[in-house]
Amino acid sequence: MKILFYDTYDYDKNAFEEQLKNFPDIHIDYLEADINPVTASLAKGYDAICAFVNSDLGALTLEILAGFNIKCILMRCAGYDAINMETAKNLGMTVLRVPGYSPEAIAEHAIGLALAADRHIVKGYNRVRENDFALSGLLGTTLHGKTAGIVGTGKIGAAMCHIVHGMGMKVLGYDSYHNPDLDFVEYVELDQLLRESDLISLHCPLFESNYHMINADSIAKMKDGVIFVNTARGGLVDTQDLIEGIRSHKIGACGIDVYEEEEPNVFRDRSSAVFESVVSTLCAFPNVVLTSHQAFFTKEALAAIANTTLTNAQAFAKGNLEQLPAPNIVS
Numbered sequence: 001m002k003i004l005f006y007d008t009y010d011y012d013k014n015a016f017e018e019q020l021k022n023f024p025d026i027h028i029d030y031l032e033a034d035i036n037p038v039t040a041s042l043a044k045g046y047d048a049i050c051a052f053v054n055s056d057l058g059a060l061t062l063e064i065l066a067g068f069n070i071k072c073i074l075m076r077c078a079g080y081d082a083i084n085m086e087t088a089k090n091l092g093m094t095v096l097r098v099p100g101y102s103p104e105a106i107a108e109h110a111i112g113l114a115l116a117a118d119r120h121i122v123k124g125y126n127r128v129r130e131n132d133f134a135l136s137g138l139l140g141t142t143l144h145g146k147t148a149g150i151v152g153t154g155k156i157g158a159a160m161c162h163i164v165h166g167m168g169m170k171v172l173g174y175d176s177y178h179n180p181d182l183d184f185v186e187y188v189e190l191d192q193l194l195r196e197s198d199l200i201s202l203h204c205p206l207f208e209s210n211y212h213m214i215n216a217d218s219i220a221k222m223k224d225g226v227i228f229v230n231t232a233r234g235g236l237v238d239t240q241d242l243i244e245g246i247r248s249h250k251i252g253a254c255g256i257d258v259y260e261e262e263e264p265n266v267f268r269d270r271s272s273a274v275f276e277s278v279v280s281t282l283c284a285f286p287n288v289v290l291t292s293h294q295a296f297f298t299k300e301a302l303a304a305i306a307n308t309t310l311t312n313a314q315a316f317a318k319g320n321l322e323q324l325p326a327p328n329i330v331s
């Protein structure tokens with residue numbers, strides 16, 4: 001089976017080449033360019049293409065791929081909102097994905113952001129590099145004995161619940177599904193979670209129904225000086241209201257891995273570009289730590305993504321799709 005990979009970086013290639021040893025019948029070529037109607041024609045002669053979160057797999061791209069008899073789209077991520085699924089179904093395409101990989105990786109990054117922002121770790125490090133050993137401005141909060149509010153207690157949220165519980169925090173959860181494995185979590189309504197939590201961390205998917213669920217109203221309900229973390233999706237938070245919340249000191253520390261306007265930035269080196277963005281506003285605050293969609297980015301997660309993607313590809317090639325876990329199959 002020959003697969004053309006789009007939107008790849010050296011770390012993708014390394015992770016896949018390592019796993020390929022176990023899949024001798026699969027050959028991969030890697031492109032840096034992402035897929036779109038122009039680059040789709042490069043897939044001529046391949047059996048499948050592999051794409052990522054920000055790829056353009058709209059109707060035109062899919063029709064071009066179908067013209068080259070490509071019947072399999074491999075997403076090396078959980079989300080498939082980049083694909084026009086109606087067109088993919090009409091064209092009889094199989095779409096496979098990686099529904100879950102190292103949820104702990106994201107939860108560990110979330111607590112890392114909380115600590116980095118609240119304990120001013122980046123600022124402290126920069127000071128020490130300049131031989132400035134003063135502590136003024138670096139005061140943080142002890143989390144032990146405080147309350148954590150976890151919004152969404154699925155795979156990643158559950159991992160986060162375990163981490164904060166292990167740190168000695170009381171854990172409040174907000175989710176319509178009450179995870180029976182989390183017997184130490186007290187499930188409450190969102191308003192109570194907002195009112196009582198010292199640390200709030202988002203771990204739910206983004207839907208139309210929860211777009212901007214964190215806005216001026218919900219921020220007003222939070223405790224003064226709350227630590228707020230978002231590693232879920234940018235659209236869950238109204239960025240301008242968040243900025244106001246930080247300015248007014250309602251939010252005492254803020255860790256962000258995803259934000260609304262991230263799409264042109266994610267995974268790209270734009271250090272030479274001149275552009276305006278909320279990034280510079282957020283980074284100007286001394287109590288904000290911002291990363292660019294890197295919460296998933298661990299060796300273990302990349303290995304799991306590569307292994308599942310290649311298992312999906314092999315099942316397609318052998319006509320064994322029924323042997324895959326059902327969530328891997330989108331259509």
Ligand code: NAD
Pocket residue numbers: 100103106151152153154155156157174175176177203204205206210231232233257258293294295296297
């Ligand atoms: P999951 O499906 O295992 O869990 C999601 C949970 O959220 C479910 O229990 C669901 O009932 C709950 N939920 C749905 N709507 C909710 C709402 N409005 N309020 C509260 N809870 C709600 O998903 P997961 O694997 O834990 O992933 C969670 C999210 O994390 C993903 O949807 C994605 O947006 C984000 N994510 C981020 C990264 C990153 O690198 N930053 C990587 C992977 C996933």
